[in-house]
Amino acid sequence: MLEESMDKPHIVTCTAPVNIAVIKYWGKRNEELILPINSSLSVTLHQDQLKTTTTVASSRSFQEDQIWLNGKEEDITHPRLQSCLREIRRLARKRRNDGDSGLDSTGLSHKVHICSVNNFPTAAGLASSAAGFACLVSSALAVYTLARVFGVEGELSGIARQGSGSACRSMYGGFVQWIMGQKDDGKDSLAQQVEPETHWPELRILVLVASAERKPVGSTSGMQTSVQTSCLLKHRAESVAPGRMVEMIEAVRRKNFAAFAELTMKDSNQFHATCLDTYPPIFYLSSVSQQVITLVHRYNSYYGETRLAYTFDAGPNAVIFTLQQHVPEFVQVVQHFFPPETNGGQFIKGLPVNCTDLPEELKQAIGLEPMPKGISYVISTKAGPGPCVVEDPTQHLLESDGWPKKTE
Numbered sequence: 001m002l003e004e005s006m007d008k009p010h011i012v013t014c015t016a017p018v019n020i021a022v023i024k025y026w027g028k029r030n031e032e033l034i035l036p037i038n039s040s041l042s043v044t045l046h047q048d049q050l051k052t053t054t055t056v057a058s059s060r061s062f063q064e065d066q067i068w069l070n071g072k073e074e075d076i077t078h079p080r081l082q083s084c085l086r087e088i089r090r091l092a093r094k095r096r097n098d099g100d101s102g103l104d105s106t107g108l109s110h111k112v113h114i115c116s117v118n119n120f121p122t123a124a125g126l127a128s129s130a131a132g133f134a135c136l137v138s139s140a141l142a143v144y145t146l147a148r149v150f151g152v153e154g155e156l157s158g159i160a161r162q163g164s165g166s167a168c169r170s171m172y173g174g175f176v177q178w179i180m181g182q183k184d185d186g187k188d189s190l191a192q193q194v195e196p197e198t199h200w201p202e203l204r205i206l207v208l209v210a211s212a213e214r215k216p217v218g219s220t221s222g223m224q225t226s227v228q229t230s231c232l233l234k235h236r237a238e239s240v241a242p243g244r245m246v247e248m249i250e251a252v253r254r255k256n257f258a259a260f261a262e263l264t265m266k267d268s269n270q271f272h273a274t275c276l277d278t279y280p281p282i283f284y285l286s287s288v289s290q291q292v293i294t295l296v297h298r299y300n301s302y303y304g305e306t307r308l309a310y311t312f313d314a315g316p317n318a319v320i321f322t323l324q325q326h327v328p329e330f331v332q333v334v335q336h337f338f339p340p341e342t343n344g345g346q347f348i349k350g351l352p353v354n355c356t357d358l359p360e361e362l363k364q365a366i367g368l369e370p371m372p373k374g375i376s377y378v379i380s381t382k383a384g385p386g387p388c389v390v391e392d393p394t395q396h397l398l399e400s401d402g403w404p405k406k407t408e
């Protein structure tokens with residue numbers, strides 16, 4: 001009986017959020033440790049709309065570490081996965097030696113089974129690796145320390161960073177900075193919360209999912225080429241990003257939307273300019289992205305104030321920031337200039353949006369030629385919390401024996 005219970009896997013499930021950078025990370029000074037050439041700042045998106053769920057099981061009966069992503073077994077020997085698992089085991093060992101966990105001495109040698117799913121389609125173009133690695137390190141540490149581990153996010157962010165740079169920022173909710181650090185070993189290259197998710201309740205985030213287009217160059221290799229060839233990127237990292245970080249933190253703290261929005265747009269534009277300055281050049285923005293940029297500027301100038309901001313990562317989807325009161329009208333604008341398929345699915349997903357009228361004068365002022373089906377749908381969300389433990393065992397993605405659930 002005792003033998004049996006000792007063989008029973010220990011299982012933990014966590015969820016973790018996606019984040020969207022408003023001061024972009026682009027370029028590494030150390031590829032292996034994933035150390036950036038500039039600090040960055042992001043907003044953590046709410047997990048009600050976008051999240052990764054990961055279950056980790058550990059058992060002495062497992063022969064090897066294994067991972068399943070969105071229903072498919074993947075290669076666990078990937079160097080970034082290996083770095084994360086190695087560092088998690090190291091941290092768990094350190095915590096046990098410090099005497100603050102109920103870990104038994106054999107637990108750390110146990111192999112793990114990891115199963116992870118996203119509640120959003122990869123086509124949404126959102127960096128799923130950020131939520132994925134944040135979720136992996138949260139749940140793996142919890143499984144090894146047999147304890148709730150939140151409170152060590154700083155250290156954990158340094159581990160998530162070694163999975164994917166932007167993942168370190170998904171270790172916190174709200175507004176998060178990734179301080180680039182100076183040390184060669186990367187010990188000071190960590191994320192830190194600037195303000196919690198409750199800080200700016202009126203802030204809304206709309207993800208405009210552009211119709212499926214393949215991402216041309218992945219961020220890892222894209223930024224590598226940029227570091228090698230773009231002198232604009234060097235200038236950005238040395239002389240622009242540091243000042244913008246200070247200004248952005250100030251804008252967030254004061255909830256100064258106009259300042260926040262302007263910096264967000266300028267930083268997105270500069271990031272895409274460094275992509276164009278890369279040789280050979282990299283293009284992430286599509287004609288739909290460019291139409292959104294023009295639309296946002298014309299909308300803001302119609303009102304004579306900055307009510308909307310756009311930002312784009314390594315893909316064509318716009319992420320729009322605005323305040324709650326402007327959402328209904330902006331959604332009407334999007335529907336007008338990117339008429340959706342009439343018989344298609346729901347155009348607005350996520351937080352409900354009230355209907356409103358679109359003033360004829362505003363349509364005229366924007367004056368763009370509509371691009372039918374340019375945007376497939378919009379995800380309406382807000383800032384949200386960092387990784388969470390899922391207490392309900394029925395939500396585990398692995399069976400109680402630690403193997404993936406059979407799908408019909």
Ligand code: DP6
Pocket residue numbers: 020021023024025026034040127129163164165166167219220221313314
């Ligand atoms: C444009 O974090 O995906 O989204 O560290 O190589 O995994 P790796 O890159 P990744 O790059 C994200 C780039 C970005 C900007 C950002 O999120 O700051």
